Amino acid sequence: MSYDVIVVGARCAGAPLAMLLARAGRSVLLLDRSRFPSETMSTHWVLRQGIDLLAEWNLLNDLFATGCPPITEVRMDFGDVVLSGVPTTASGATAVTCAPRRFVLDNLLVRAAVEAGVEVREGVAVSDVVWEDGAVVGVTGAGFTERARLVVGADGRNSTIARAVGAATADDRGALTATSYAYWSGLDVSGVETTIRPGCGVSMWPTHDGLTVVGLVLPRQDFLSRKQPGEQIYLDSLAQFDRLRGCRVESRVRVATNLRNYHRRSHGPGWVLAGDAGYHQDPIGAHGISNAFSDADQLSRTILRALDGGVRIERGLARYEARRNADRAASFEFTCGQAALRPVNDFDHVLSAAAAHPATASELLGMFVGGRRIEQFFAPANLARMIGG
Incomplete structure (x- = not known):
């Protein structure tokens, strides 16, 4: 059997992409080496733009129904300045976010894909792509070969599809931080709390x-x-944080020391990359899940236009990649600056203004949770408005 699209990787980029294509009547095969529900390394935080997409896909209420608490308050302790409040969007609305366990979120996305009509195969490892006349026409693995008009690699940072097609790295800033996390009990946290200290x-x-x-x-x-x-x-x-005294670690500690900041060339004849397979930023900014959702949304529109004959697939995929790179350029630079612990121009002035004015604090917090675009927040006119010239 031949499909319209084969998607390799069924987490935050691949599952919603497959779902959206199937909802539009396309035949989609979704493959993943994992079985669901299952855990994966993650920042957990779904930023505002990710929340908006879950709502658009009619999945947000389902996620909250699993017991995932909505987050409407953020506290950021910079040492000399502590900001606490309700982050807002550019329109002034509350920028709601959440931080679900990945075995819950990913399973919800896979089940939504199944309900949309996607053929899902779990526990299946793709080993290579199938070439024909210089274009990718399918994928292969142990005991199977499947064909499609387009193959999508949504299989993470160590993407098999990216390796198989020889996707070149366009920009690589390297790994800048080591990140680790665990789940704790006995900690009374109603919103996000962040403490920043030197190093x-x-x-x-x-x-x-x-x-x-x-x-x-x-x-x-x-x-x-x-x-x-x-x-x-x-x-x-x-151990030095008083906030954690009397609390208990309830899981193993996950550690990652090689999370590079990069983006790859993400399209070619018969193939395209989505999510971390094509673009990855340091987890210090927690953009991964929301960026994956955005890729699914934009790429589904591109693929559907091409399959409907509205645009040549090669031209559409090139536009998708260019738009993605341009859309994340400011976020990429800002995140790399955060991860390298470099000072950001005018940030001390912004912190001082935010400490003195609750409305400015809400705007700054809104930027960190994805309710406001970084380049718009740091635009000269906006900075002048906030800090007085």
């Missing part, structure tokens, strides 16, 4: 089952120089 960042998000995700970010070289097990570094670093 260290700690964030807390309420998640399912009354637990709190507690994440630690350290400069990568500092982390590696300690030459201790990652779990021990995590626990030793957090």
